[in-house]
Amino acid sequence: MGDLPISTLGTLLVVLVSLSAFFSGTETALMSVNRYRLRHLVREGSKSARIAEKLLERPDRLIGMILICNNFVNSAAAAIVTLIALSLGGEAYAAIGIGVFTVVLILFGEVAPKTFGALYPERIALPAAVIYSGLLKALYPIVWLTNLVANGLLRLLGVSQEQTGRTSLSSEELRTVVAEASTVIPHRHQRMLMSILDLEKITVDDIMVPRSEIYGINLKDDWDDIVEQIRECRHTRIPVYDGELESLVGILHMKKVARMLVRSEFEREQLVALARTREPYYVPEGTSLNQQLLQFQRQRRRVAFIVDEYGDVQGLVTLEDLLEEIVGEFTSGTSILHKDVHRERADSFVVNASASVRTLNRKMGWSLPTTGPRTLNGLIVEQMETIPTPGQRLRIGDYSLEVLQVTDNAVKTVRLTQPAVAKLDKPG
Numbered sequence: 001m002g003d004l005p006i007s008t009l010g011t012l013l014v015v016l017v018s019l020s021a022f023f024s025g026t027e028t029a030l031m032s033v034n035r036y037r038l039r040h041l042v043r044e045g046s047k048s049a050r051i052a053e054k055l056l057e058r059p060d061r062l063i064g065m066i067l068i069c070n071n072f073v074n075s076a077a078a079a080i081v082t083l084i085a086l087s088l089g090g091e092a093y094a095a096i097g098i099g100v101f102t103v104v105l106i107l108f109g110e111v112a113p114k115t116f117g118a119l120y121p122e123r124i125a126l127p128a129a130v131i132y133s134g135l136l137k138a139l140y141p142i143v144w145l146t147n148l149v150a151n152g153l154l155r156l157l158g159v160s161q162e163q164t165g166r167t168s169l170s171s172e173e174l175r176t177v178v179a180e181a182s183t184v185i186p187h188r189h190q191r192m193l194m195s196i197l198d199l200e201k202i203t204v205d206d207i208m209v210p211r212s213e214i215y216g217i218n219l220k221d222d223w224d225d226i227v228e229q230i231r232e233c234r235h236t237r238i239p240v241y242d243g244e245l246e247s248l249v250g251i252l253h254m255k256k257v258a259r260m261l262v263r264s265e266f267e268r269e270q271l272v273a274l275a276r277t278r279e280p281y282y283v284p285e286g287t288s289l290n291q292q293l294l295q296f297q298r299q300r301r302r303v304a305f306i307v308d309e310y311g312d313v314q315g316l317v318t319l320e321d322l323l324e325e326i327v328g329e330f331t332s333g334t335s336i337l338h339k340d341v342h343r344e345r346a347d348s349f350v351v352n353a354s355a356s357v358r359t360l361n362r363k364m365g366w367s368l369p370t371t372g373p374r375t376l377n378g379l380i381v382e383q384m385e386t387i388p389t390p391g392q393r394l395r396i397g398d399y400s401l402e403v404l405q406v407t408d409n410a411v412k413t414v415r416l417t418q419p420a421v422a423k424l425d426k427p428g
């Protein structure tokens with residue numbers, strides 16, 4: 001090589017630096033490419049994406065091959081620089097040439113191409129994968145031997161390929177991905193996806209209708225009162241019980257009694273018989289919404305009764321309640337703004353304290369704490385550590401609350417003032 005003219009050596013040097021830049025940039029691009037985007041492209045039928053995905057299944061082989069090639073190219077380039085310097089001015093020039101070459105190699109063979117590869121990984125990685133696939137076949141014996149030694153050293157340190165092969169996302173990582181995708185996902189869809197991910201954290205206790213508010217038919221009541229209750233009922237399905245909720249007879253479907261009511265052919269025995277056609281469905285308290293949604297689907301049910309460890313009914317949850325946790329409010333007749341919240345002013349509301357905190361937050365856009373008690377009454381009692389009296393005031397988060405009515409050792413109604421325009425009071 002020493003007999004070659006300087007112009008030829010210069011051309012070879014440029015080619016080698018270019019190859020070094022290629023290996024550096026493509027290595028960064030392949031390691032930076034989005035694996036899930038890659039899988040999507042594979043499903044779309046991209047051949048280069050399929051090749052890239054196969055290469056990345058064994059990153060040790062890919063990195064080993066790239067480093068072998070890159071080091072060979074850099075060593076050859078350094079040798080050519082030395083030859084050029086020696087032919088121009090001797091050993092003094094050789095030292096200067098190596099110094100200048102090191103700076104050039106860092107800038108044009110490492111920093112610039114790696115930065116470009118990190119900025120545009122997909123654009124570089126897919127074409128490069130095709131080249132590396134053929135190169136890996138050609139250099140396989142050398143790559144295999146290199147990886148054999150390298151992997152052996154890693155095993156001595158307790159590192160193996162099996163331990164580092166997981167690429168799946170955890171639920172928290174997936175939440176981060178969804179949160180950062182706000183520019184490509186509509187806000188409503190983003191909120192729904194977040195709600196789906198939250199299903200495993202929320203239990204049926206958080207969204208259930210509490211026992212005291214369950215609308216049902218008590219067979220111990222007078223028959224005329226039962227008929228009137230059925231006529232005025234706005235629900236499609238009504239629990240039927242004998243004296244106590246623990247003595248549930250079944251679920252009455254209003255469609256089955258509508259014609260009988262019109263014809264005045266409806267009797268107590270028929271009511272019991274119709275209710276027994278659909279036995280009550282029980283679930284233990286603490287069941288996650290994710291699990292309950294699957295159970296509703298498997299059991300072909302729409303209503304479930306939540307029971308504690310003693311078998312006592314604590315509340316009721318419906319498929320509609322569960323779906324509203326995902327898609328938000330989709331019925332208009334039972335809006336919480338009309339049922340449990342009454343607006344006094346633009347910034348002030350009178351609220352039923354037995355309302356669910358999660359439901360208030362979802363339907364009113366509030367941000368009351370949800371990590372403790374499930375109802376507004378429970379939140380107030382926990383905060384004050386005693387049963388409050390009417391007129392007492394307190395602050396929960398950024399909200400100002402005034403107790404208006406207390407009955408049977410429970411807060412019934414409160415006045416809540418929103419934080420944006422509220423002059424918050426100190427706890428009373």
